[in-house]
Amino acid sequence: MAYGFQVLIDALSLGSFYALAALGIGLLFGVLRLINFAHGDFITIGAYALIVPSAATQATLLIGGFHPLFLIPSIVGIVIVVALISEFAVFRPLRNASPATLMIGSFALGYIMQNLVIMIFGGRPKAVGLWSDLNLGVQIIEGVQVPQLQLIIISVTLALMVLLVVFLKRTKYGVHMRAAAEDFRMARMLGVQANRVIMLAVAISGMLASAVSLLFVVQTGILDFRMGVPLMLFAFIATVIGGMGSLVGAVVGGFTVGAVSILLQTFLPSELRVFRDVFVFAFVILVLVLRPQGLVVSRSAKERV
Amino acid sequence: MQQQSGIFDHFRETWPLLILIIGIAVIVAVIEAVGDRIISQTLTEALIRLIVVVGLYIFIGNSGILSFGHIAFMMIGAYATAWQTMEPMSKDIFIPGLPTFLLENSFHWLPSTIIAGLLSALAALITGIALMRLSGIAASIATFAMFMSLYSFYLQWSTWTAGQSSLVGIQVTTTPWVALGVAVASMVGAFIYSRSRFGLALRSSREDEVAAKAAGVNVTMQRLIAFTISAFFVGMAGGLYGHFLGLLTVDTFYLGTTFITLSMLVVGGMQSLAGAVIGVTVMSFLIEFLRKSESGFTFGDVTVGLPANSSEVGLGVVMLLILIFRPSGLTRGLEIHWPFRPKLKATEVTQRQS
Amino acid sequence: MLLEVDNLHAHYGRLTALRGVSLTVAEGEIASIVGPNGAGKSTTLLSISSVLTPTTGTITFAGKTINGLSPEAVAALGVSQVPEGRHIFATLSVEENLLVGAAIRKDTAAITKDRERVFELFPILAERRKQSAGKLSGGEQQMLAIGRALMTNPRFMTIDEPSLGLAPRIVDRVYDVLLELRASRGLTLLIVEQSSERALRSADKIYVLRNGEIQLSGAASDLRDGEAVHAAYFGFSEGQEGKVDF
Numbered sequence A: 001m002a003y004g005f006q007v008l009i010d011a012l013s014l015g016s017f018y019a020l021a022a023l024g025i026g027l028l029f030g031v032l033r034l035i036n037f038a039h040g041d042f043i044t045i046g047a048y049a050l051i052v053p054s055a056a057t058q059a060t061l062l063i064g065g066f067h068p069l070f071l072i073p074s075i076v077g078i079v080i081v082v083a084l085i086s087e088f089a090v091f092r093p094l095r096n097a098s099p100a101t102l103m104i105g106s107f108a109l110g111y112i113m114q115n116l117v118i119m120i121f122g123g124r125p126k127a128v129g130l131w132s133d134l135n136l137g138v139q140i141i142e143g144v145q146v147p148q149l150q151l152i153i154i155s156v157t158l159a160l161m162v163l164l165v166v167f168l169k170r171t172k173y174g175v176h177m178r179a180a181a182e183d184f185r186m187a188r189m190l191g192v193q194a195n196r197v198i199m200l201a202v203a204i205s206g207m208l209a210s211a212v213s214l215l216f217v218v219q220t221g222i223l224d225f226r227m228g229v230p231l232m233l234f235a236f237i238a239t240v241i242g243g244m245g246s247l248v249g250a251v252v253g254g255f256t257v258g259a260v261s262i263l264l265q266t267f268l269p270s271e272l273r274v275f276r277d278v279f280v281f282a283f284v285i286l287v288l289v290l291r292p293q294g295l296v297v298s299r300s301a302k303e304r305v
Numbered sequence B: 001m002q003q004q005s006g007i008f009d010h011f012r013e014t015w016p017l018l019i020l021i022i023g024i025a026v027i028v029a030v031i032e033a034v035g036d037r038i039i040s041q042t043l044t045e046a047l048i049r050l051i052v053v054v055g056l057y058i059f060i061g062n063s064g065i066l067s068f069g070h071i072a073f074m075m076i077g078a079y080a081t082a083w084q085t086m087e088p089m090s091k092d093i094f095i096p097g098l099p100t101f102l103l104e105n106s107f108h109w110l111p112s113t114i115i116a117g118l119l120s121a122l123a124a125l126i127t128g129i130a131l132m133r134l135s136g137i138a139a140s141i142a143t144f145a146m147f148m149s150l151y152s153f154y155l156q157w158s159t160w161t162a163g164q165s166s167l168v169g170i171q172v173t174t175t176p177w178v179a180l181g182v183a184v185a186s187m188v189g190a191f192i193y194s195r196s197r198f199g200l201a202l203r204s205s206r207e208d209e210v211a212a213k214a215a216g217v218n219v220t221m222q223r224l225i226a227f228t229i230s231a232f233f234v235g236m237a238g239g240l241y242g243h244f245l246g247l248l249t250v251d252t253f254y255l256g257t258t259f260i261t262l263s264m265l266v267v268g269g270m271q272s273l274a275g276a277v278i279g280v281t282v283m284s285f286l287i288e289f290l291r292k293s294e295s296g297f298t299f300g301d302v303t304v305g306l307p308a309n310s311s312e313v314g315l316g317v318v319m320l321l322i323l324i325f326r327p328s329g330l331t332r333g334l335e336i337h338w339p340f341r342p343k344l345k346a347t348e349v350t351q352r353q354s
Numbered sequence C: 001m002l003l004e005v006d007n008l009h010a011h012y013g014r015l016t017a018l019r020g021v022s023l024t025v026a027e028g029e030i031a032s033i034v035g036p037n038g039a040g041k042s043t044t045l046l047s048i049s050s051v052l053t054p055t056t057g058t059i060t061f062a063g064k065t066i067n068g069l070s071p072e073a074v075a076a077l078g079v080s081q082v083p084e085g086r087h088i089f090a091t092l093s094v095e096e097n098l099l100v101g102a103a104i105r106k107d108t109a110a111i112t113k114d115r116e117r118v119f120e121l122f123p124i125l126a127e128r129r130k131q132s133a134g135k136l137s138g139g140e141q142q143m144l145a146i147g148r149a150l151m152t153n154p155r156f157m158t159i160d161e162p163s164l165g166l167a168p169r170i171v172d173r174v175y176d177v178l179l180e181l182r183a184s185r186g187l188t189l190l191i192v193e194q195s196s197e198r199a200l201r202s203a204d205k206i207y208v209l210r211n212g213e214i215q216l217s218g219a220a221s222d223l224r225d226g227e228a229v230h231a232a233y234f235g236f237s238e239g240q241e242g243k244v245d246f
Helices: A001-030 A039-048 A068-091 A099-123 A147-172 A172-182 A184-189 A194-222 A228-242 A247-267 A275-290 B008-032 B039-065 B070-085 B088-094 B100-104 B109-131 B136-156 B176-195 B197-207 B209-216 B219-245 B257-267 B273-295 B310-326 B347-354 C041-048 C071-076 C094-101 C108-122 C123-127 C140-151 C169-186 C196-202 C230-235
Strands: A137-141 A144-146 B295-299 B302-303 C003-012 C014-023 C030-034 C055-059 C078-081 C156-160 C188-193 C204-210 C211-218
Touching: A001 A144, A001 A147, A001 A172, A001 A194, A001 A228, A001 A247, A001 B209, A001 B273, A039 A068, A039 A099, A039 C108, A039 C169, A068 A194, A099 A228, A099 B136, A099 B310, A137 A147, A137 C204, A147 A184, A147 A194, A147 A247, A147 B209, A172 A184, A172 C094, A184 A194, A184 C071, A194 B039, A228 A247, A228 A275, A228 B039, A228 B088, A228 B136, A247 A275, A275 B109, A275 B136, A275 C230, B008 B039, B008 B176, B008 C094, B039 B070, B039 B257, B070 B109, B070 B136, B070 B219, B070 B257, B088 B100, B088 C078, B109 B136, B109 B219, B176 B273, B197 B219, B197 B347, B209 B219, B209 C071, B209 C123, B257 B273, B257 B310, B257 C204, B273 B310, B273 C108, B302 C003, C003 C041, C014 C030, C014 C041, C014 C055, C014 C204, C014 C211, C030 C041, C030 C094, C030 C169, C041 C078, C041 C188, C071 C078, C078 C140, C094 C140, C108 C140, C108 C196, C123 C140, C140 C156, C140 C169, C156 C169, C169 C188, C169 C196, C188 C196, C196 C204, C211 C230
Parallel strands: C030 C188, C030 C204, C078 C156, C156 C188
Antiparallel strands: A137 A144, B295 B302, C003 C014, C003 C055, C204 C211
16 A cells, blocks of 8 residues: 555656646647757756856756755746747747748757757766755655655646646636637737747746756756756657647646556566666557547647548 | 650659769769778768668658658667677677577678668568558657667667677778668669659658548558668668677667758758758768867967867757758759750651640 | 728739739728639738738738738737638637737726627627637627627728628628627728628628639629629620620
C-alpha cells in the first residue's frame, strides 16, 4: 500500500513535468500552428540562467543564490524574454510559412540555442545545488516518506493549470486567444490584434517553460546543454497522443506518458529497465497507430474529409 | 506518330543527373589532386553526408513529410557493417554479445555495407508500417520518437554496441573514391526512383493528399516505399562512416548529425536531387570555412579566431536565413535541365502535326 | 461615398478572380452584389476587409485608403464582415463569441449594453447565451455572426450570402433585422447574395458581378422590373435571350 502510494506520487510528479512542458508546446501550437522544437531549450536556458557563466563543472550560483522572491521572477522573466526574442527573430518572419518550414525553423532555433549554451558554459554537464533540502522526505501517511519536492511539483503544476484555465475562460485576452486558436482569420476580422495575442501566448509558453526549468534543476541537480531535449520530446509526444490542438489533451497526454514511464520503471525486470525509454516510445507509436487523432479529440480538428 | 527517341533525347532527359555526377566527380578529382590528407578526409566526410542527404531527399523531397529520424538508420547501418567486418578478436573484447556466427567471422566491407543497408531498409519497413499512416506533423514527431528510441536502445545495448563508449578497431577502408562511388549510386537510385511511377505517385500526395487518394494512390504504401529505399542508402552511408572513422560511438548519431543533414537538404532545396547535392556542397564549404575561422588566423604571435562552436551557431543562422528568405532552398526545388531547346527540323515538325 | 472600391484586380496564384471591379456605397445605403458562383463576390468582400491583398486597385473607406492595412486595423475603422459560412467560434459560448466581437472596444459598460441589445434583437441567442456556439442551428449561427459583427459597433457591415443554407422564414427575419439596423442606427450595408430576387427587394443599389467583372449596376428601383439583371447574371447579351454566351 505504501509502495503503491509512492509509485502514484512518482507518476504524478513525472507526469506534472511532462504536462507543464506539453502545455507550453500545446499553447503555441494552438495559436500559431507551430511545433516549437526549441521549447526544451527554453527550459535549458532557464536552468543555466541560475549560474555564473563559466565552464567549471561545479557551478556557482548567481541568480540561483538570490532569495526565492527575487530568484523566481528573475528566471521566469529571463525565459519569457528569450521566448519573445524567438518570436521576433524566428516565428514572426516565418508567420506565413508552411508547417514543415515552421518545424525546421524551430529546430534550427533550438540548435542555435544549445550551441550558444555550449559557447558560454562549455559542453560538460555541471552539478548545481539549488534548494536541495526540498529533496528531503516528508511524511504523509503511515510509513510513507515522500520527497517534499514531488509534492511541490504536483501542486505547482495544478496551480499553474488552474491559473491558465482562469485566464483562458475568464479574461478578455484569454477568450481572444481561444478564438484566435480556433479561427485566426476570423478573430482578426473582428479586430483581435494578431501580434498581441501571439506575443501573449509566447510569453505564457515561456513562463510554463521556466517553471519546468526550476523544478527540474532542484530535482536532478544537474545542468547539461541537452537536458531539454528528452523533455521536449516527451512533451511533444504528450501533445500528439493527447490530441493536437487541445490543451486538455496535452495535460492528459503528459500524465499518461508520466504514468507509463513510471509503471515501466517499476514493473520491468531489472535487465530491461535501462530500455525503459524505448518501451515508452514504442507505447507512443502504438497509440498513434491505433488512434492517430489522439486520445482527446479537439472540437476544432482540422481538415474533415 | 511516334517520335523516335534518339541518343540525344536520352542524354537530355538524364542531364539533370549527369550534371550532378560530373560536377561532384570533378570536385573530387581536383581536391584529390591538389589537397593533402586532411582535406581528403574532409572530402570523404562530405561525400558520406551527401549520401545521407540524397537519401533524405528520396523520402522528404517526394513525400513532403519531414523525417527527423533518418540518422537512426545511419546508425543501424554503421553498426551492422561493423558487426560483419571487424576482426573476431576485437569483437570478443568490445561487443561480445554478438551471435557466434558474427563473432567468429569477418567479412569484406563491400558486401557488408550493402547488407547493412538492407538491414536499415528492413528497419524502415517495419517502423514505417506504423508511422507512414500518419500525416504531416504527427508523422514527423513520430519519426523523431522512433529516432530517440533507437538511439536510447543502442546506447544501452552495450553488448552489441559498446554502449556509451566507443567501438574501436574498425578497418579504415573508406577512401574518397569509395565514398564517391556509393554517392553516385545513391544519386542514380534517387533519380530513377523520382522518375518512376512510384515517385510520381508519391509527389502527387505531397501536393494534395486528399486529391491523390481520390485518384487511387495508396499514399501509405508509396510513403513506405520511399521510406525504405531512402533508409537503404542512409544505412550504407552509416557503414561507410564507421569505416572512415575507424571507430563508432552511438553519440555521433544524435541531434548534431540530424540537424546538419537536414539543414543541408533544406538549404539546397528539399524537393530536388540538385537541391540535395548543392546543399551539401555549399554547406560543406561553409562549415569548413567557419571551422577554420574558429581555429583562428595567426598574425605573428597572435591568433585571432571565432569562439568555439561558432560554426554550429553559424550553421543554424544560415538555415534560418534560408527559411525566412528562400524557403524553397537555393535550387527552389528545381533540377538542372539541359539549357538548350532541341532544334526541330522541318520534316520533324510536319511529322508531329499529322 | 462611405466606401469606394476602384479598379480592383485580384489573383489567386495564376487564377484571376477580379478584373477591375469598381463600386461605391453611400452612407446609410444598402448595396448588394449578386452573381453566380465563382464570380468573385467573396473575393471582393475579403479584399475590403483586407484579408486578401488585391494585386492593384484602391479601396477607400471614409476617405481613408484601407487596402494594405491589417484586417484588425480595418475592423478598428468601423468595417465589419459577416463572412460566408459564418465562422462562429464553435468552441466558445454564445456570450464569448459576442465578447470577441467587442475586441476593439474598451468601454465595458457600453459593451454590455450592446450585448443586451443583440439579445433583444435575437431572443433565441439570449436563451442559449452560455451554450457552446457549435451547438446552434444554422439560422441561429447566422444570427450570432451578425450579432457578433454588430458588437464591433460598425459604421459599415459587409455580409456574404446571409441566406445560404437557411430556411426562407429565417432569412426573412435576418433581412428584417438588417433593414431595421439601417433605419435605427444608420448602418451602411453591402450584402452579397446569390439570389438576385431578394437583393432586388431589400437593397437600394445592385451590382451584378460575373467572371470577376461588374456587368451591370444601378438603382434597385430601376432594375426591379426588367430583365437586365437576369441577363447580366447569366451572361446573355442584349436581345439574345435563349442563347447562352460563355
